[in-house]
Amino acid sequence: MTQPTALDVPSEVQQLLQRYVKETTSLLGPQLEGILLYGSAVGGEFLPGRSNLNLLLMLSGYEREAIKRYAKAHKRWSREQFVVPLVVTEAELTRPRCLFPLEYLEIQEQHRVLWGRDPFIGLHIDRTHLAYQVQQSIQGNLVRLRQRYIEGGGTEEAMTMLLPLSLTALLPCLRGLQRLAGQPALYQSDALLTGIRAMTGLDLVGLGDVLELKRGIISPGPVEVPRLYERYADNLAALMAVVDSNGMVTPR
Structure with missing residues (x-):
């Protein structure tokens, strides 16, 4: 698995991501286990003003009120080119006969942990589908x-x-x-x-x-x-x- 040591985005975008992490960790609380950035921002082809910011939020479970709080905040973040994040649990990532191997392989090969732990370390992604x-x-x-x-x-x-x-x-x-x-x-x-x-x-x-x-x-x-x-x-x-x-x- 390859993973860049630095984000290939302008400094203002890095600052924006830092604010996002601070707010999201507060909104989701203890059920949040990790925030991962993937896509062009870590793949070397980020185009300022054109590219979106793609994130994965790993949760320990789905607490409705916390998700609702995040949903309200995301309306603001979407104006900053944040795509609605993938929201998954580790159990879903490791489930046998994965139904979304294409997306997960893409993230595993090119991502950066912004906060928390990395669920893709040592993860075997089933390529059946x-x-x-x-x-x-x-x-x-x-x-x-x-x-x-x-x-x-x-x-x-x-x-x-x-x-x-x-x-x-x-x-x-x-x-x-x-x-x-x-x-x-x-x-x-x-x-x-x-x-x-x-x-x-x-x-x-x-x-x-x-x-x-x-x-x-x-x-x-x-x-x-x-x-x-x-x-x-x-x-x-x-x-x-x-x-x-x-x-x-x-x-x-």
Whole structure:
């Protein structure tokens, strides 16, 4: 398991996390056992003003009033780009035949303990359902992309927002494909896309373009945005077809 020695985020974000830890430990009291940060903030690809902050709260149990207190506070934290945290107990993490191996493997490999103890040290994550979850997540991503396109009225603004969100959700699935192929999971996005291109034989230019959009490198106009959407959606469909036909989600 790899874990960075320092947070790869600006100092103001580190200060924000310190305030979050102080308030959350007070709100949840003795049932809180650990606060873990994961995602781009520890993976080397945090984009100030663009990236969210992803956290896992490990509890000893679910005391409704304490959770309710936290829920009220989270409305404020969400304005600071804090995603609703994963809230789990250690028993749920260690349960046999884990139903969420993709998420837990991602956190185990890239996280930082902000407070309390680390439940992932020495944790064996059951990969029984990994292949199914990867396949379901890729297909679900494509379905949700179409759904959100309709919800957004097919506008340029809606497409510009939803494409980076879709790619963010897709990257862990691509690392899941690497794990299933017995390859190391790559957290640097450019290297990850290069590896998936080599694995599938697809050019995946749409995914690469959306990565540049997410980073603010390109700013496509009203004519190019629909074309970018089509390239990205076509890449997702092609990726799903290759995964289905080649049995790439069969564990090796």
